[in-house]
Amino acid sequence: MQLRTAIVRAAAVSAIGLALGLGACATPNYDDEFAMVNTRLDNLTTHVGTLDMRVTEAIQRADAAGQAANAAAAEARTANQRIDQLNMQRLPARSPRG
Amino acid sequence: MRSFTGLAAAAALLLVPAGAALAAAPEPVTVSAPPASDAVVAVAAWAIRSKDPAGKPFAIVDKGAARVYVFGPDGKLKGEAPALVGSAPGDVSTPYTGDRELSSIPPHERTTPAGRFLAGWGKSTKGEKTLWVDYRTAVSIHPLASVTEGERREERLASFTPDDNRITFGCINVDRAFFDTIIRPTFKKTGVFYVLPEATPLMQAFPGFVAPPGLRLAGTAAAPPPLLRRR
Numbered sequence: 001m002q003l004r005t006a007i008v009r010a011a012a013v014s015a016i017g018l019a020l021g022l023g024a025c026a027t028p029n030y031d032d033e034f035a036m037v038n039t040r041l042d043n044l045t046t047h048v049g050t051l052d053m054r055v056t057e058a059i060q061r062a063d064a065a066g067q068a069a070n071a072a073a074a075e076a077r078t079a080n081q082r083i084d085q086l087n088m089q090r091l092p093a094r095s096p097r098g
Numbered sequence: 099m100r101s102f103t104g105l106a107a108a109a110a111l112l113l114v115p116a117g118a119a120l121a122a123a124p125e126p127v128t129v130s131a132p133p134a135s136d137a138v139v140a141v142a143a144w145a146i147r148s149k150d151p152a153g154k155p156f157a158i159v160d161k162g163a164a165r166v167y168v169f170g171p172d173g174k175l176k177g178e179a180p181a182l183v184g185s186a187p188g189d190v191s192t193p194y195t196g197d198r199e200l201s202s203i204p205p206h207e208r209t210t211p212a213g214r215f216l217a218g219w220g221k222s223t224k225g226e227k228t229l230w231v232d233y234r235t236a237v238s239i240h241p242l243a244s245v246t247e248g249e250r251r252e253e254r255l256a257s258f259t260p261d262d263n264r265i266t267f268g269c270i271n272v273d274r275a276f277f278d279t280i281i282r283p284t285f286k287k288t289g290v291f292y293v294l295p296e297a298t299p300l301m302q303a304f305p306g307f308v309a310p311p312g313l314r315l316a317g318t319a320a321a322p323p324p325l326l327r328r329r
Contacts, residue, residue: 051178
């Protein structure tokens, strides 16, 4: 009986040890996943910042080159903005093209 | 003692599969968005500098890269995402395409037209609030929606390549989360959409467009190559 109890105890201790060991293994995996999500967010933020930066640099180059912010384009812009007066809410419903 | 062993066995049974599942989890893949094309940078810079959107938010749709870039009224990038666009290459819509049934639009007419559009909210025939990019040709931007079976739109949107993103009848489809968190709050009333052309020069697609120097754009004059000298 004592032998049986000892075997059961040993089995239980082994099971707990195994469980704790696996738990310890699992912790770095969660850390890795958090790190991965953070890396993704960092990449996205960097990327958004990069595009904004490229646009700003292009604007600065255009300014430096003395490009008129478009005397020639002013007329076209006015025409564009005249079209912008359109009020969609008043247009009849229609089916989108999918 | 019995209950202890039972508890330990139960703990082991619960934790071992969890550990095995963690061990079998696929390797995480870090995906970063591809860099925006020079055409996107040029059009954004021109729009901001010339104040073409007149204080409205604006978006640039790059059909070649199958991506949408959304900017606030201040010209700051709000977000970007992959998109599905018209299955046919081309920059114009056949007249009266917007008045026709989808089934009557042949494959070669399923284009997403290029150009500058005032987008605004309206209604679809189903009564849904719809953000029309080009009301005249019935092109709208909306969350992913399959029209016919077997289109695999979710799969196409999720894939890394833009080549398979050409599937729609002309509308621009984006992920619902992107639509709800970026597009809907940015375009509260109206906004300007610049859909980049595929074959037409940018100056033709966008009246008044002037390319900022230092960018490589198709259809615009490039800087002459440096002279090579032989000794």
